[in-house]
Amino acid sequence: MAAKRKRGALPAGKAKRARSAPSAGEAAPESGPRERSIAPQENSVPPQEYSIPPPVSQGKWKNKQRVLIFSSRGINFRTRHLMQDLRTLMPHSKADTKMDRKDQLFVINEVCEMKNCNKCIFFEAKKKQDLYMWLSNTPHGPSAKFLVQNVHTLAELKMTGNCLRGSRPLLSFDPIFDREPHYALLKELFIQIFSTPQYHPKSQPFVDHVFTFTVTDERIWFRNYQIIEEDASLVEIGPRFVLNLIKIFQGSFGGPTLYENPHYQSPNMHRRLIRLSVAAKFREKQQVKEVQKIKKKGAKVLVEEDPTEVVFETPAEEKPVEIQLVKPESKPFVKDKKKLRKIQRKKQKKLFRTER
Secondary structure, eight states, X not given: OOOOOOTTOOOTTOOOOOOOOOOSSXXXXXXXXXXXXXXXXXXXXXXXOOOOOOOSOOSOOOOOOOEEEEEBTTOOHHHHHHHHHHHHHOTTEEXXXXXXXXXXXXXXXXXXXXXXXXXXXXXXXXXXXXXXEEEEETTTOOEEEEEEEEEEOTTSTTOOOOOOXXXXXXXXXXXXXXXXXXXXXXXXXXXXXXXXXXXXXXXXXXXXXXXXXXXXXXXXXXXXXXXXTTTOOEEEOSOEEEEEEEEEEEETTEEEEEEEOTTOOOHHHHHHHHHHHHHHHHHHHHHHHHHHHHHHHSOOOOXXXXXXXXXXXXXXXXXXXXXXXXXXXXXXXXXXXXXXXXXXXXXXXXXXXHHO
Protein backbone atom coordinates (compact mmCIF):
# COMPACT_ATOMS: atom_id res chain seq x y z
CA MET A 1 0.00 0.00 0.00
CA ALA A 2 1.43 3.35 -0.99
CA ALA A 3 2.20 5.81 1.81
CA LYS A 4 0.18 9.04 1.93
CA ARG A 5 1.94 12.27 1.04
CA LYS A 6 1.20 15.70 2.46
CA ARG A 7 -0.09 18.33 0.08
CA GLY A 8 2.76 20.18 -1.64
CA ALA A 9 5.45 17.73 -0.43
CA LEU A 10 7.95 16.24 -2.91
CA PRO A 11 8.75 12.52 -3.07
CA ALA A 12 11.83 11.30 -1.27
CA GLY A 13 15.10 11.90 -3.05
CA LYS A 14 13.81 14.89 -4.98
CA ALA A 15 14.25 18.50 -3.88
CA LYS A 16 13.33 21.85 -5.35
CA ARG A 17 16.06 23.48 -7.35
CA ALA A 18 16.57 27.20 -6.88
CA ARG A 19 15.99 29.25 -9.99
CA SER A 20 19.25 30.83 -11.04
CA ALA A 21 19.51 34.10 -12.96
CA PRO A 22 20.54 33.66 -16.63
CA SER A 23 24.14 34.44 -17.34
CA ALA A 24 25.25 37.08 -19.82
CA GLY A 25 26.01 34.50 -22.55
CA GLU A 26 22.72 32.64 -22.17
CA ALA A 27 19.59 33.99 -23.75
CA ALA A 28 16.65 34.64 -21.49
CA PRO A 29 13.78 32.19 -22.03
CA GLU A 30 10.83 33.46 -23.87
CA SER A 31 8.17 34.70 -21.58
CA GLY A 32 4.53 34.01 -22.04
CA PRO A 33 1.77 36.53 -22.17
CA ARG A 34 1.56 36.68 -18.35
CA GLU A 35 5.31 36.75 -17.58
CA ARG A 36 6.88 39.97 -18.75
CA SER A 37 10.41 40.97 -17.89
CA ILE A 38 11.97 44.35 -18.47
CA ALA A 39 15.64 44.33 -19.33
CA PRO A 40 17.76 46.74 -17.30
CA GLN A 41 18.67 49.84 -19.23
CA GLU A 42 22.24 50.82 -19.73
CA ASN A 43 23.75 53.60 -17.55
CA SER A 44 20.91 53.18 -14.96
CA VAL A 45 21.44 53.85 -11.19
CA PRO A 46 21.84 50.57 -9.24
CA PRO A 47 19.13 49.96 -6.58
CA GLN A 48 19.98 51.07 -3.00
CA GLU A 49 20.69 48.36 -0.47
CA TYR A 50 18.83 48.65 2.87
CA SER A 51 20.43 47.06 5.92
CA ILE A 52 18.76 46.44 9.30
CA PRO A 53 20.44 48.56 12.00
CA PRO A 54 22.11 46.63 14.85
CA PRO A 55 20.48 46.60 18.31
CA VAL A 56 21.08 49.62 20.52
CA SER A 57 22.90 47.80 23.32
CA GLN A 58 25.67 45.82 21.67
CA GLY A 59 27.53 45.19 24.93
CA LYS A 60 27.16 42.26 27.25
CA TRP A 61 25.13 42.47 30.45
CA LYS A 62 27.78 41.73 33.08
CA ASN A 63 26.58 43.46 36.27
CA LYS A 64 23.51 41.30 36.88
CA GLN A 65 21.89 43.13 39.78
CA ARG A 66 18.26 42.22 40.42
CA VAL A 67 16.23 43.95 43.12
CA LEU A 68 13.14 42.41 44.72
CA ILE A 69 10.61 45.08 45.78
CA PHE A 70 7.66 43.92 47.87
CA SER A 71 5.94 44.59 51.20
CA SER A 72 4.15 43.08 54.16
CA ARG A 73 0.41 43.04 54.66
CA GLY A 74 -1.32 46.07 56.18
CA ILE A 75 0.17 48.85 54.03
CA ASN A 76 -1.95 51.81 52.97
CA PHE A 77 -2.58 53.17 49.48
CA ARG A 78 0.30 55.69 49.62
CA THR A 79 2.85 52.98 50.36
CA ARG A 80 1.45 50.83 47.56
CA HIS A 81 1.81 53.70 45.08
CA LEU A 82 5.37 54.42 46.30
CA MET A 83 6.30 50.76 45.79
CA GLN A 84 4.83 50.80 42.28
CA ASP A 85 6.74 54.01 41.44
CA LEU A 86 10.04 52.45 42.46
CA ARG A 87 9.30 49.40 40.30
CA THR A 88 8.61 51.73 37.35
CA LEU A 89 11.85 53.70 37.80
CA MET A 90 14.01 50.59 38.29
CA PRO A 91 13.85 48.27 35.25
CA HIS A 92 16.07 45.72 37.03
CA SER A 93 13.48 45.18 39.78
CA LYS A 94 11.11 42.30 40.37
CA ALA A 95 7.80 42.05 42.24
CA ASP A 96 6.33 39.48 44.58
CA THR A 97 3.18 38.95 46.63
CA LYS A 98 2.76 40.48 50.07
CA MET A 99 4.37 38.66 52.95
CA ASP A 100 2.40 37.64 56.03
CA ARG A 101 3.22 39.61 59.16
CA LYS A 102 3.56 36.43 61.24
CA ASP A 103 6.53 35.22 59.16
CA GLN A 104 10.08 35.98 60.26
CA LEU A 105 12.20 38.36 58.20
CA PHE A 106 14.78 35.62 57.50
CA VAL A 107 12.26 34.09 55.09
CA ILE A 108 12.92 37.00 52.70
CA ASN A 109 16.36 35.56 51.91
CA GLU A 110 14.72 32.40 50.59
CA VAL A 111 12.19 34.44 48.58
CA CYS A 112 15.05 36.41 46.97
CA GLU A 113 16.85 33.17 46.15
CA MET A 114 13.73 31.77 44.46
CA LYS A 115 13.31 35.01 42.48
CA ASN A 116 17.02 35.02 41.55
CA CYS A 117 17.55 38.43 43.20
CA ASN A 118 20.62 39.56 45.12
CA LYS A 119 19.20 42.87 46.47
CA CYS A 120 15.93 43.58 48.28
CA ILE A 121 13.74 46.55 49.21
CA PHE A 122 11.15 45.44 51.77
CA PHE A 123 8.40 47.74 53.13
CA GLU A 124 7.17 46.78 56.59
CA ALA A 125 3.96 48.33 57.96
CA LYS A 126 3.12 48.47 61.66
CA LYS A 127 -0.08 49.70 63.35
CA LYS A 128 -1.33 50.75 59.87
CA GLN A 129 0.40 54.11 60.29
CA ASP A 130 4.17 53.50 60.64
CA LEU A 131 6.20 52.52 57.57
CA TYR A 132 9.67 50.95 57.73
CA MET A 133 11.99 50.23 54.78
CA TRP A 134 14.63 47.49 54.71
CA LEU A 135 17.52 47.69 52.22
CA SER A 136 19.46 44.44 52.12
CA ASN A 137 22.21 42.67 50.22
CA THR A 138 20.95 39.09 50.24
CA PRO A 139 21.84 36.57 51.48
CA HIS A 140 25.03 37.61 53.32
CA GLY A 141 24.35 41.26 54.19
CA PRO A 142 24.72 44.00 55.20
CA SER A 143 21.23 45.41 55.67
CA ALA A 144 19.80 48.73 56.91
CA LYS A 145 16.46 49.59 58.49
CA PHE A 146 14.86 53.02 57.97
CA LEU A 147 11.72 54.81 59.09
CA VAL A 148 10.01 56.32 56.03
CA GLN A 149 8.42 59.77 56.47
CA ASN A 150 6.84 62.47 54.26
CA VAL A 151 5.96 60.24 51.31
CA HIS A 152 4.85 61.87 48.03
CA THR A 153 4.22 59.76 44.93
CA LEU A 154 4.52 60.28 41.17
CA ALA A 155 0.78 60.85 40.72
CA GLU A 156 0.67 64.10 42.69
CA LEU A 157 0.07 67.32 40.79
CA LYS A 158 3.13 69.13 42.12
CA MET A 159 5.42 66.68 40.29
CA THR A 160 5.57 68.17 36.78
CA GLY A 161 8.69 66.39 35.44
CA ASN A 162 8.84 63.38 33.16
CA CYS A 163 11.48 60.88 32.01
CA LEU A 164 11.84 57.95 29.63
CA ARG A 165 10.70 54.62 31.02
CA GLY A 166 13.68 52.37 31.68
CA SER A 167 16.34 55.06 31.28
CA ARG A 168 19.45 54.99 33.45
CA PRO A 169 19.65 57.55 36.30
CA LEU A 170 22.54 59.56 37.65
CA LEU A 171 23.15 59.19 41.41
CA SER A 172 24.03 62.36 43.32
CA PHE A 173 25.21 62.10 46.94
CA ASP A 174 25.79 64.63 49.68
CA PRO A 175 29.50 65.22 50.58
CA ILE A 176 28.84 63.82 54.08
CA PHE A 177 28.52 60.34 52.53
CA ASP A 178 32.32 60.36 52.03
CA ARG A 179 33.18 61.60 55.53
CA GLU A 180 31.23 59.31 57.87
CA PRO A 181 31.86 55.52 57.78
CA HIS A 182 28.22 54.46 58.22
CA TYR A 183 27.16 56.87 55.46
CA ALA A 184 29.89 55.44 53.20
CA LEU A 185 28.41 51.95 53.71
CA LEU A 186 24.92 53.26 52.91
CA LYS A 187 26.25 55.00 49.79
CA GLU A 188 27.61 51.72 48.42
CA LEU A 189 24.30 50.02 49.23
CA PHE A 190 22.34 52.78 47.45
CA ILE A 191 24.60 52.56 44.38
CA GLN A 192 24.14 48.80 44.05
CA ILE A 193 20.35 48.97 44.52
CA PHE A 194 19.21 52.13 42.71
CA SER A 195 21.64 52.28 39.76
CA THR A 196 20.45 50.49 36.62
CA PRO A 197 23.09 48.00 35.37
CA GLN A 198 24.66 48.81 32.01
CA TYR A 199 23.29 46.88 29.01
CA HIS A 200 20.33 45.60 31.02
CA PRO A 201 17.77 44.07 28.60
CA LYS A 202 14.89 46.24 29.89
CA SER A 203 16.88 49.47 30.18
CA GLN A 204 17.37 52.29 27.68
CA PRO A 205 20.83 53.78 26.91
CA PHE A 206 19.77 57.31 27.90
CA VAL A 207 20.45 59.41 30.98
CA ASP A 208 17.65 61.92 31.51
CA HIS A 209 17.01 61.97 35.27
CA VAL A 210 18.99 62.05 38.52
CA PHE A 211 18.46 60.50 41.98
CA THR A 212 19.67 62.78 44.80
CA PHE A 213 20.49 61.63 48.35
CA THR A 214 20.87 64.58 50.71
CA VAL A 215 21.53 64.46 54.47
CA THR A 216 19.67 67.13 56.45
CA ASP A 217 18.53 67.06 60.07
CA GLU A 218 20.10 63.59 60.59
CA ARG A 219 17.85 62.17 57.84
CA ILE A 220 18.37 61.12 54.21
CA TRP A 221 16.15 63.00 51.73
CA PHE A 222 15.46 61.20 48.43
CA ARG A 223 14.46 63.23 45.34
CA ASN A 224 14.14 62.40 41.63
CA TYR A 225 14.67 65.20 39.07
CA GLN A 226 14.37 65.42 35.29
CA ILE A 227 17.35 66.89 33.41
CA ILE A 228 16.14 69.35 30.77
CA GLU A 229 18.50 69.48 27.80
CA GLU A 230 17.88 73.10 26.83
CA ASP A 231 19.32 74.79 29.88
CA ALA A 232 20.29 71.78 32.07
CA SER A 233 17.76 72.79 34.71
CA LEU A 234 16.03 70.29 36.99
CA VAL A 235 12.31 69.57 37.32
CA GLU A 236 11.11 67.21 40.02
CA ILE A 237 9.52 63.97 38.85
CA GLY A 238 8.95 62.07 42.09
CA PRO A 239 8.55 60.10 44.20
CA ARG A 240 9.99 61.84 47.23
CA PHE A 241 10.45 60.51 50.76
CA VAL A 242 12.65 60.91 53.84
CA LEU A 243 14.62 58.03 55.36
CA ASN A 244 15.36 58.14 59.10
CA LEU A 245 18.12 55.60 59.77
CA ILE A 246 17.48 53.22 62.70
CA LYS A 247 20.15 50.49 62.53
CA ILE A 248 22.68 48.87 60.20
CA PHE A 249 23.06 45.09 60.59
CA GLN A 250 25.93 42.90 59.50
CA GLY A 251 23.70 40.12 58.13
CA SER A 252 20.69 40.20 55.85
CA PHE A 253 17.59 41.19 57.90
CA GLY A 254 19.39 40.58 61.18
CA GLY A 255 22.71 39.76 62.75
CA PRO A 256 25.12 41.88 64.82
CA THR A 257 24.45 45.62 64.88
CA LEU A 258 27.10 47.66 63.06
CA TYR A 259 25.61 51.10 63.75
CA GLU A 260 22.67 52.48 65.75
CA ASN A 261 21.40 56.01 65.24
CA PRO A 262 21.53 57.92 68.56
CA HIS A 263 19.21 60.65 67.22
CA TYR A 264 16.42 58.24 66.28
CA GLN A 265 13.12 58.56 68.13
CA SER A 266 10.47 55.86 67.62
CA PRO A 267 6.99 56.90 66.43
CA ASN A 268 5.46 55.45 69.63
CA MET A 269 7.69 57.66 71.78
CA HIS A 270 6.93 60.68 69.57
CA ARG A 271 3.17 60.15 69.94
CA ARG A 272 3.57 59.62 73.69
CA LEU A 273 5.43 62.94 74.09
CA ILE A 274 2.68 64.71 72.14
CA ARG A 275 0.02 63.24 74.44
CA LEU A 276 2.02 64.25 77.52
CA SER A 277 2.40 67.84 76.26
CA VAL A 278 -1.35 68.08 75.60
CA ALA A 279 -2.10 66.67 79.07
CA ALA A 280 0.34 69.16 80.67
CA LYS A 281 -1.43 72.09 78.96
CA PHE A 282 -4.79 70.80 80.18
CA ARG A 283 -3.51 70.47 83.77
CA GLU A 284 -2.09 73.99 83.64
CA LYS A 285 -5.49 75.40 82.59
CA GLN A 286 -7.21 73.55 85.43
CA GLN A 287 -4.73 74.93 87.96
CA VAL A 288 -5.32 78.49 86.70
CA LYS A 289 -9.09 78.04 87.11
CA GLU A 290 -8.66 76.73 90.68
CA VAL A 291 -6.45 79.69 91.61
CA GLN A 292 -9.09 82.10 90.26
CA LYS A 293 -11.82 80.39 92.32
CA ILE A 294 -9.71 80.67 95.50
CA LYS A 295 -9.16 84.37 94.85
CA LYS A 296 -12.90 84.98 94.45
CA LYS A 297 -13.75 83.13 97.69
CA GLY A 298 -11.07 84.91 99.74
CA ALA A 299 -11.83 87.93 102.00
CA LYS A 300 -11.98 91.22 100.21
CA VAL A 301 -9.51 93.84 101.40
CA LEU A 302 -11.26 97.16 102.11
CA VAL A 303 -9.51 100.12 100.63
CA GLU A 304 -9.45 103.27 102.80
CA GLU A 305 -11.55 106.17 101.62
CA ASP A 306 -9.81 108.75 99.59
CA PRO A 307 -10.40 112.28 100.96
CA THR A 308 -9.99 113.81 97.55
CA GLU A 309 -13.09 112.07 96.16
CA VAL A 310 -15.46 114.66 97.76
CA VAL A 311 -13.69 117.68 96.34
CA PHE A 312 -15.93 118.15 93.32
CA GLU A 313 -19.24 117.21 95.00
CA THR A 314 -21.70 120.15 95.41
CA PRO A 315 -24.04 120.12 98.48
CA ALA A 316 -27.80 119.81 97.79
CA GLU A 317 -30.18 122.75 98.56
CA GLU A 318 -31.95 122.57 101.90
CA LYS A 319 -35.75 122.65 101.65
CA PRO A 320 -37.97 123.93 104.48
CA VAL A 321 -39.70 121.23 106.41
CA GLU A 322 -43.57 121.40 106.17
CA ILE A 323 -45.61 119.79 108.88
CA GLN A 324 -49.12 118.72 107.78
CA LEU A 325 -51.59 119.00 110.62
CA VAL A 326 -54.75 117.93 108.77
CA LYS A 327 -55.27 114.38 107.76
CA PRO A 328 -55.52 114.07 103.98
CA GLU A 329 -58.81 112.88 102.56
CA SER A 330 -58.90 109.29 101.57
CA LYS A 331 -59.59 108.62 97.94
CA PRO A 332 -62.42 106.25 97.14
CA PHE A 333 -61.24 102.93 95.85
CA VAL A 334 -63.17 102.24 92.65
CA LYS A 335 -62.34 99.52 90.24
CA ASP A 336 -64.39 100.99 87.44
CA LYS A 337 -62.86 104.12 85.97
CA LYS A 338 -66.19 105.34 84.60
CA LYS A 339 -67.73 105.44 88.06
CA LEU A 340 -64.72 107.31 89.36
CA ARG A 341 -65.17 109.97 86.70
CA LYS A 342 -68.91 110.34 87.54
CA ILE A 343 -68.08 110.88 91.19
CA GLN A 344 -65.55 113.54 90.36
CA ARG A 345 -68.07 115.37 88.14
CA LYS A 346 -70.69 115.35 90.93
CA LYS A 347 -68.24 116.90 93.35
CA GLN A 348 -67.31 119.61 90.85
CA LYS A 349 -71.04 120.46 90.33
CA LYS A 350 -71.61 120.78 94.09
CA LEU A 351 -68.69 123.13 94.45
CA PHE A 352 -69.94 125.22 91.54
CA ARG A 353 -73.40 125.57 93.11
CA THR A 354 -72.09 126.61 96.47
CA GLU A 355 -69.92 129.28 94.96
CA ARG A 356 -72.97 130.92 93.39
